[in-house]
Each structure stands twice: as C-alpha cells, then as structure tokens.
Amino acid sequence: MSILAIQKLSKTFGGVRALDAIDVSFEAGEITALIGPNGSGKTTLINTVTALFSQESGTIFVHGEERQRIRPHEIVALGMTRTFQSMRLIEQISVLDNMFLALTERGPFRALIEQRNASHEKHAEEILKKIGLWEKRHAHAEKLSYGQRKLLEIGRALAVDARVYFFDEPFAGLFREMRAIISDILRELRANGAAVILVEHDMALVRGLADTCYVLDSGKVIAHGTVEEVLQKENVIEAYLGK
C-alpha cells in the first residue's frame, strides 16, 4: 500500500488546466522525483496535496485512507510536511524560533502556557548542527545567506515528525557543499522509511538520488519509472527539447 496515493487530481486556474486527472503514488522508503518542464504542474501538485490550493476533483489517500477536503493545518497531523520553491521562512524571528514553530504545541491554549521545552531545544539543536546553522541560531532568518535560508527551511521540515516530505527545488542556487548536505539528508530520510518527493531540474542530482520518477507535462503524467527508463522515452525528450 502506498503511503500517499493521488487519483484523478485536477486543478484549473482560469481557463488553464494546471493538473489534468493526475494519478501518482508515493512509497515509504523511496525518493520519488517529479520532473518536467517549467509550468508542467509539479509545484501545483504539491500545493494541491498540501492544501494550499483547493482540490477541484480527484481523491487523495493517505496511508490508504481517503481524505476529503484537507485543510492546510491538517497536513502535519497527516504526517506530511514540505518546503517551498520560493522560500517561506518567518524572516523576523530567529533561526531557533523558526525551528520551534515545527516542534511546539499546535493548540492555542497549550501554546499559551508553554514557555521552554528542553526536548524541543535538544531536537532543534541536533537538526541545526546537522545543517550547519547552530552557530547562527540566534540570528533572524532574514540575516542568513540564500543557501543558509534554504537549509533552514529544510531543517524546519525535518523537525516535523512526518512520513511524507515534499522538497520543492531544494538544491536551486546552492553550492556543492550545501547540495551534499541536502543529498545526505534525503538519503537518511529514505533510509528511515519516509517517502521523499523531490521536485528538481538538475538531472544529475535526480539520477543520483531518485528511486522512481514521474514526468509531468502540461498538467499530465507522461511517464513513470526509474530515472534512466523515463529519460529514454521519446515523449519525455520531446517535452523537454521539443520536436
């Protein structure tokens, strides 16, 4: 049974069909890449599954259970988390506070009486050390470099106790060292049995990381298989390079 399965998912913006009856499924312990040209629907798929966009039609199964009208705040409870293509950190609070947002009480009354929590602090410390931001923990997120902010967003996602991780172009604009850190993180998540969904344009990275791959074009899945398999397909080459 897939950890996350999506059937006939559609989404329209104005007259444009951004997702056209998409069928995809993601397995525990696998890295699945979503590839395709710009505007093919990769980010729209993630935004719709994580309820940032309303779902028009189709069905989403989480752990085999059908979920109707998922709302954004329910994503974490369903064991899912994500990063954003355009980073959405909380800029005017510290690195540590950004991490705590993914760790502390969600209910407002409990949050009201929660001040410091040693286990949250320890967990945040472990992650920040892993991504090399522990020294910057008291800095406002807006003061970090582009790459550090990318890493913080990934760190924040790691702090969520999730089984499904969506990473939307996590390597974009990063140096080799930072790419290596993120690659290791994705492999570790896979080894721990999580389903990792990776949107990425760099085919070398996709080849090195992904177990399977969906190719999207104009809101449709045009190929599915291992990376090597799909990159041999004529319709995939055509989608990327044109006829």
Added chain:
Amino acid sequence: MDYFIHVAILASIWGILALSLELVVGETGLVSLAHAAFFGIGAYATAILLKIGLNFFFAAPLAMAVVAAVALAIGLVLSRFKGDIYMLASLGFTSIVYSIFLNWQSVTNGPLGLPAIPRASLFGFSFSTIMSYFVLVIIMLALVYAFCRWLTRSSFGRVLHAIREDEEATSIFGYRTTHYKLLVFVIAAMLAALAGGLYASYISFIDPSSFMVAASIFVLATIILGGLGNVRGAILGAFILIMFPEALRFVGFPADIAAQSRQLVYGLVLILLMLFRPQGIWGTFRL
C-alpha cells in the same frame, strides 16, 4: 503635584490599553480599530456594576467577561479576514458600539452619560485619593505588562509572530491560525475592558464621546509611535502621547493662540518622528 499624578494616571490607563492593542497589531499584524469599543464596553459595564454597589475587584472581572463574550462573537467574524478588510470591519464594529452607547438610553443614559461612578475600594480601603489611585493603576499596568511580556515569549507568542509574517505558511505547520487570531483578540479585548473600568472609576463620569473611533486611532498611534512588536514600546508611546501635549502647556505660547500652537507643535513632532523613525521608538516590526 496632583496635576502631574492625574496625567500619569491617564497615561498608565492608556498604557494598559496600548499594551492590549499591541498584542493584536504589533504581535499578530492585525490592524484593529475595535479597541475603543472594548474600552467603552468595559467602562460602561464596570460603571454600571459599581453604581449598583458591586466592588471594583468583582465589577472589573465581570466587565472583562462581558467584553470577552462580545469579542468572541465579533472575533469569529473578524478572524476570517486580514489586512484592509480586517481594519474596515473592526472600524464598523466600533461605530456600531458607539451608536449603541449613544442610543441605549435606559442603560447608558445616552449622550448625557453616567455620572457619580464610585471609586475602587479593597477591604474597606477606598482608592479615593489621587495618589492611592495612582498606585492602583501603576500596579495594574505592571501586571498587564508582565502578562503581555510572558505571552509574547510563550509558544503562543511565537505563533502570533509567524502569523504576522506569513499566515499560510504558519498553517502548513499545523496551526489553526484563525483560533490564534481569535484568542489573542479576546485576550486583548479583556485587557482593554480593564483599562475602561479603571478609567470609569477614576474619572467618575463617562459618556459616549470618550469611545469614538478617534480613540481607537489614538491608541493605534501610541503603539506605532512606541514601536510595534515590542511591549515596552506600547507603554512608552502611551506616556509620550498623553504627556507631551500636557508638557507643551508650559512652553509659554501667547495666551490667545496657546491651544492652537500646542496642537501645531504636537502634530509636527509626530510627523517628523514618523519621517525619521518610521518603525517607532522601540519597534521591531513595520506594518
């Protein structure tokens, strides 16, 4: 001396009001103009309860409970909005409440207001002297300050800061942001009601003119001046905006244009301050 203490009492009451609005505007990023209404409902409710013989220390919490119920009902509507719409809807609420103060004669005595509101007392000690009332108000201000500081440093406060910047991204991390917006709105309204109760008991006469939209704008100006995102800034802003115009009385403007000159200088200083320090004196956040 009594005059200075009188001004300090008013500044402290406005300080409590400013602190409460800071929670909504400075910490959560929601520009609310509903505060004059909660200040007013708190003042009227406390005044009525004091006049029927209830002790202030029972009357004020009851008034706060009344305001909490009203804020909960209004907040259920407001917490669905953000930005300009939130501000306009809160403005509409204040206008409605003002109209009720003006026209619900049997309860509020309409434009004639409620006179002879008793002073607070505790275990037989009446805060009837201006100095004793000053001590009471300062203690209340310190308690409200400590509460606001504690709240903003809690996990709840962190979520408010996150909502202020990106409500959608905050919700993705499992937070029902409308619940947070609603709860902080209710807490702030209750504190505004406390300020209203202290005001009514001190001035001993209230009428609807004290609770117009202008009062909401004034308290908003105090927290912007003091600096949004900092609870100390709210108190500083309130003391400056209450005390500065009073201080101008001693500048020695010619008697026939003294009032106009004071208004002119007051307005000019505010404009200059916003030009050269738009984030306010202690601000960490700009709208």
